[in-house]
Amino acid sequence: MTVGPLLWTRAKRVRRRAAGQGPSACVRAWGKSMAGSELTNVRSPRVKAARRLTKRAFREQDRRFLAEGPQAVREALKLDGVTLELFSTAEAELRHPELITEATLKGIPVHRASGEVMSELSQTVTPQGLVAVCGLVHVPLEQAMAGTPRLVALLAHVRDPGNAGTVMRAADAAGADTVIFTDASVDPYNGKCVRASAGSLFHLPVVIGAPVGAAARHLKERGLRVLAADGTGKRTLDDVDLSGPTAWIFGNEAWGLPEEILAEADDVVRVPIYGQAESLNLATAAAVCLYSSARAQRVP
Numbered sequence: 009m010t011v012g013p014l015l016w017t018r019a020k021r022v023r024r025r026a027a028g029q030g031p032s033a034c035v036r037a038w039g040k041s042m043a044g045s046e047l048t049n050v051r052s053p054r055v056k057a058a059r060r061l062t063k064r065a066f067r068e069q070d071r072r073f074l075a076e077g078p079q080a081v082r083e084a085l086k087l088d089g090v091t092l093e094l095f096s097t098a099e100a101e102l103r104h105p106e107l108i109t110e111a112t113l114k115g116i117p118v119h120r121a122s123g124e125v126m127s128e129l130s131q132t133v134t135p136q137g138l139v140a141v142c143g144l145v146h147v148p149l150e151q152a153m154a155g156t157p158r159l160v161a162l163l164a165h166v167r168d169p170g171n172a173g174t175v176m177r178a179a180d181a182a183g184a185d186t187v188i189f190t191d192a193s194v195d196p197y198n199g200k201c202v203r204a205s206a207g208s209l210f211h212l213p214v215v216i217g218a219p220v221g222a223a224a225r226h227l228k229e230r231g232l233r234v235l236a237a238d239g240t241g242k243r244t245l246d247d248v249d250l251s252g253p254t255a256w257i258f259g260n261e262a263w264g265l266p267e268e269i270l271a272e273a274d275d276v277v278r279v280p281i282y283g284q285a286e287s288l289n290l291a292t293a294a295a296v297c298l299y300s301s302a303r304a305q306r307v308p
């Protein structure tokens with residue numbers, strides 16, 4: 009069904025009815041107003057327009073992406089103007105009334121979706137019943153590096169969305185200022201990447217498509233020491249002073265960092281391997297390096 013202007017009128021009415029009565033009144037009023045207007049047709053234009061955002065080419069074309077699950081939706085809603093519409097099942101409305109209320113109060117169209125429609129939009133085996141359509145949030149490198157950045161993660165040709173999202177989450181937790189995805193890296197708006205970031209995509213500036221060399225030079229010009237994390241490094245984490253502004257380069261899951269990228273770095277640093285593992289998983293190595301920097305930068 010099509011709910012454009014009708015939905016806006018309804019949202020206004022819900023806001024009026026629930027004014028001053030708290031979130032549950034708002035959700036009750038919303039539920040009542042939505043009865044009988046559930047999106048059930050997976051071929052409806054609205055569902056198709058959202059569904060196509062599961063493909064990178066369409067995300068780039070429409071400049072939108074999907075954020076799935078309550079955590080991602082909650083964080084997206086905190087950023088003004090990012091959430092453009094929200095799909096929710098009746099069950100999810102009951103489980104997360106505060107999110108429906110927040111979206112409604114912000115004037116964001118909320119569409120009640122059947123389980124079948126939600127399965128169409130969801131990219132998980134067990135959909136959680138909430139999918140937000142969001143505008144892209146990445147920023148140009150210069151904007152991300154404005155101010156006095158002290159900790160940056162640069163993903164060089166990283167391909168696995170789960171790894172990349174986990175690095176964003178670790179970088180956010182370690183208090184990093186920016187995460188840079190170089191060209192030929194995974195799309196941070198990939199559904200798996202958004203999920204793995206657990207909301208961190210909405211917390212810190214993300215740059216996409218930067219060539220490694222140009223990004224490394226820009227970081228140096230901004231006064232950061234550029235360190236390549238690589239198992240072949242002559243120096244270990246314990247041998248380097250990490251107290252100053254630092255950018256870490258992390259490499260591809262299969263082939264690591266090639267010579268020409270290592271050459272861009274001020275130093276090549278390895279996380280010592282005490283056991284028999286050949287290397288660390290990329291996201292694990294990133295968490296160790298970023299936290300080592302964060303701790304060194306915080307020691308009085």
Ligand SMILES: C[S@@+](CC[C@H](N)C(=O)[O-])C[C@H]1O[C@@H](n2cnc3c(N)ncnc32)[C@H](O)[C@@H]1O
Binds near residue numbers: 294
């Ligand atoms: C799975 S590893 C790549 C392993 C690959 N066989 C190689 O030749 O480097 C992916 C990335 O994780 C980081 N990494 C993994 N183990 C590391 C270690 N011991 N020290 C520093 N960085 C490491 C590096 O940035 C590396 O490029």
